[in-house]
Amino acid sequence: KAGVTQTPRYLIKTRGQQVTLSCSPISGHRSVSWYQQTPGQGLQFLFEYFSETQRNKGNFPGRFSGRQFSNSRSEMNVSTLELGDSALYLCASTAQEITGELFFGEGSRLTVL
Amino acid sequence: EDQVTQSPEALRLQEGESSSLNCSYTVSGLRGLFWYRQDPGKGPEFLFTLYSAGEEKEKERLKATLTKKESFLHITAPKPEDSATYLCAVRTHNNAGNMLTFGGGTRLMVKP
Numbered sequence: 001k002a003g004v005t006q007t008p009r010y011l012i013k014t015r016g017q018q019v020t021l022s023c024s025p026i027s028g029h030r031s032v033s034w035y036q037q038t039p040g041q042g043l044q045f046l047f048e049y050f051s052e053t054q055r056n057k058g059n060f061p062g063r064f065s066g067r068q069f070s071n072s073r074s075e076m077n078v079s080t081l082e083l084g085d086s087a088l089y090l091c092a093s094t095a096q097e098i099t100g101e102l103f104f105g106e107g108s109r110l111t112v113l
Numbered sequence: 114e115d116q117v118t119q120s121p122e123a124l125r126l127q128e129g130e131s132s133s134l135n136c137s138y139t140v141s142g143l144r145g146l147f148w149y150r151q152d153p154g155k156g157p158e159f160l161f162t163l164y165s166a167g168e169e170k171e172k173e174r175l176k177a178t179l180t181k182k183e184s185f186l187h188i189t190a191p192k193p194e195d196s197a198t199y200l201c202a203v204r205t206h207n208n209a210g211n212m213l214t215f216g217g218g219t220r221l222m223v224k225p
Contacts, residue, residue, distance in 0.1 A: 031211050042216070055209055055211075102157075104156025104158070
């Protein structure tokens with residue numbers, strides 16, 4: 001059974017640009033969550049989608065957005081990139097509607113110059 | 114605001130030297146505490162779920178316990194392959210759905 005797949009794995013952008021990250025959850029998983037991981041702040045929740053509906057949003061500015069498609073694949077977008085957006089962006093999926101047992105991908109490492 | 118604090122930040126052990134990692138939490142209505150392991154360059158991997166004080170879970174050399182204020186991850190006779198960052202996370206009444214609040218993690222290094 002394939003795991004959570006995130007693309008691209010690595011990318012470099014410059015300030016002011018925008019970026020789109022993609023996540024393909026495990027087959028059958030309807031919940032997809034996104035987290036930002038940095039050395040200083042650790043893992044911070046961005047948002048969660050369940051059956052194409054955003055159920056939760058973390059404390060991030062509106063430059064961070066996401067969506068989920070009917071096949072449960074998800075994308076997140078960051079507009080007007082800032083240096084502080086450099087981080088590992090992790091996607092996690094689960095089949096359960098309410099759980100803490102998440103299956104994480106290996107992440108997309110974003111560097112903003 | 115829900116808070117999760119892990120200690121120590123880093124821990125070095127000799128192979129076979131047992132120890133415990135701490136996760137203390139201040140939350141509004143705990144709905145579950147979860148332990149994850151993260152290897153360098155990888156996403157976190159789920160280990161345990163604990164729901165109520167007094168609950169214990171075991172897996173190989175790892176044992177997780179829960180009280181009303183904190184959780185411990187006990188590592189018995191660790192091996193070098195146990196080296197990783199261990200993260201705890203909580204679901205609470207403040208968090209709908211599958212939203213988790215994570216602690217900062219404990220980086221464990223086990224030397225042969």
